[in-house]
Amino acid sequence: MVSFNFYDRPGFDKAGHLRTDKAWLERQIASDSSQIVPIWRSRNFVADIESPRLTTVPMNKSIVDDSPVIVFLGLFNDTAHFAVDLSHHEKPPFCDAGRFADLRVIGTLLPRDESSLMAFARAHMTWHKRHKFCGCCGAATKSKNGGHVRVCTNANCKTSCFPRIDPAVIMLIHDGGDRIVLGRKKTMLPGQHSILAGFVEPGESLENAVAREVFEEVGIEITDVNYHSSQPWPFPANIMLGFTARATTFELKVDYNELEGGARWFSKEYLRNSPENDSFRLPRKDSISRRLMTEWIES
Numbered sequence: 001m002v003s004f005n006f007y008d009r010p011g012f013d014k015a016g017h018l019r020t021d022k023a024w025l026e027r028q029i030a031s032d033s034s035q036i037v038p039i040w041r042s043r044n045f046v047a048d049i050e051s052p053r054l055t056t057v058p059m060n061k062s063i064v065d066d067s068p069v070i071v072f073l074g075l076f077n078d079t080a081h082f083a084v085d086l087s088h089h090e091k092p093p094f095c096d097a098g099r100f101a102d103l104r105v106i107g108t109l110l111p112r113d114e115s116s117l118m119a120f121a122r123a124h125m126t127w128h129k130r131h132k133f134c135g136c137c138g139a140a141t142k143s144k145n146g147g148h149v150r151v152c153t154n155a156n157c158k159t160s161c162f163p164r165i166d167p168a169v170i171m172l173i174h175d176g177g178d179r180i181v182l183g184r185k186k187t188m189l190p191g192q193h194s195i196l197a198g199f200v201e202p203g204e205s206l207e208n209a210v211a212r213e214v215f216e217e218v219g220i221e222i223t224d225v226n227y228h229s230s231q232p233w234p235f236p237a238n239i240m241l242g243f244t245a246r247a248t249t250f251e252l253k254v255d256y257n258e259l260e261g262g263a264r265w266f267s268k269e270y271l272r273n274s275p276e277n278d279s280f281r282l283p284r285k286d287s288i289s290r291r292l293m294t295e296w297i298e299s
């Protein structure tokens, strides 16, 4: 099935075959027609924060030479786009042309292809920032292949490191009738509730991760684990793997270390009439949690 979650429809050509073409990349960096997608301290650049759109800056070699990292994102409208890290500037640059904003705040206001491109740029910069040194020998690493790999500079090591993605399962647990389990973490907006989620552990299947997380967080057993869709969630580097499952036990034993705001069963009717205020609100609109819930509420 085709997935239509936020941040997963880039709408541009990643042109992966050009990442290793050094001469071609250099020509694009020297070309006035190429575009810069600026990133400053994990924030994306937009001309207007109230109605944000992807805002690029014409290629400028001095900006590129001054930056610790640039990443070839791909061809957007047949034009080469490069993410450029500007975090070394004490104050955000280009302030006469726009502002740097958190994609977690403005993401839902953007066209999906543009928000996907901006998420791709942001995720790459976060990864570069966190992988400056080799995990094997501790020597410095160097960006290669248009910024899509970092290689250890120690001649005896040369370990390659690729952008890290952390898989997490997120699951809508129903009771076979008209109720689902929702929980609250303290980091959520006041009143906001979500379906359950957690990271996949090494040596674990996705189905078992779903069952383990549900048992750990709310103490119930489940069956009929079915895959729904996935969503890149580059805040900072997750892929959310969405599932539905049916509970076979129903008495919740909540782990309040994980779900500080508790968890309980909610009926379809209650969710259909969500007050959307500090007493109760649904998850954010760009999340796979919201999509899974909406589809279930409308089913």
Ligand SMILES: [Zn+2]
Pocket: 134, 135, 136, 137, 138, 139, 152, 153, 154, 157, 158, 159
């Ligand atoms: Zn190394």
